[in-house]
Amino acid sequence: MSIQEGDKLPEATLHEMQDGRPAAVTTDDLFGGKKVVLFAVPGAFTPTCSQAHLPGYVVNADAIKGKGVDSIVCLSVNDAFVMGAWGDGANAEALQMVGDGNGDFTKALGLEMDGSGFGLGTRSQRYAMIVEDGTVTKLAVEAPGQLDVSAAEAILSAL
Numbered sequence: 001m002s003i004q005e006g007d008k009l010p011e012a013t014l015h016e017m018q019d020g021r022p023a024a025v026t027t028d029d030l031f032g033g034k035k036v037v038l039f040a041v042p043g044a045f046t047p048t049c050s051q052a053h054l055p056g057y058v059v060n061a062d063a064i065k066g067k068g069v070d071s072i073v074c075l076s077v078n079d080a081f082v083m084g085a086w087g088d089g090a091n092a093e094a095l096q097m098v099g100d101g102n103g104d105f106t107k108a109l110g111l112e113m114d115g116s117g118f119g120l121g122t123r124s125q126r127y128a129m130i131v132e133d134g135t136v137t138k139l140a141v142e143a144p145g146q147l148d149v150s151a152a153e154a155i156l157s158a159l
Contacts, residue, residue, distance in 0.1 A: 002110030005139050009131060012105035014075070014098045017084030025098065027105070031134045034070040037155055039128040040106070042113065043120060044078045044086035048147055053126065054090050056152035061094035064152065067159035069130075071096055077103040077112075077123045100124070111141065128155050 003009070009031055015022045030036065039057060041049040057064070057072055064072055073096045076083060080099040087097035106112045106124045115123040128150035130138035138158050140149035148154065 002141070003136055003139065005136050007136050009134050009136065010105065010108035012100075012108060014100050014105060015080035016096060016098045017080050017087075022080035022099075027134070030071070030073055030096070030098070031131050033133055034131075035068055035133075036071050036073055036131045037064055037069050037128065037159075038073045038075060038131055039150055039152075039155070040075040040111065040124040041126055042076070042115060042123045044076050044082050048126075049076075050086070050090070052147055053151065054086070054092060054095075057095060058090055058092050060152040060156055064156055064159065065094075067156070069159065073098055075100055075105075075124065077101070077106055113144075126150055130155065130158065 009027050012027050013024050016025050041053055043049060061072055075098050078099050079101045083097040083099040100106050103112060103122050111125045111127055112122050113125045115121060126142040128140045129136050142150050
């Protein structure tokens with residue numbers, strides 16, 4: 001069963017690039033005492049993720065943060081190097097690009113998907129959530145192949 005609105009996020013250690021090297025970041029570091037928009041994608045550099053999902057959050061970052069959001073976290077089952085390079089290439093300086101390299105956090109959320117038919121292995125479903133002090137207050141999981149409810153504009157209107 002996947003995480004639901006009103007649930008606390010599971011504890012996990014993720015990774016992001018800091019000063020040119022991967023650094024561990026815990027879910028408490030990311031979400032404790034903060035209002036955060038987290039959106040997840042099946043894969044960095046993949047077409048929908050790179051052409052629509054991430055760019056929507058880059059363009060709308062100021063408006064989202066203007067609604068009282070402390071940070072915007074982009075998550076994928078990729079390593080920190082890939083997430084850092086993807087963020088750099090997409091001008092995503094206003095976002096935290098976080099890798100769930102082994103997919104442990106994604107599995108703990110119950111939001112994994114089987115992308116092996118595309119050569120991707122286990123990946124994250126496409127979703128977005130609003131998290132307040134570690135508790136999910138809004139969860140928007142996409143139907144396969146869609147980008148609607150987790151788009152930046154949809155989350156902005158939910159804030």
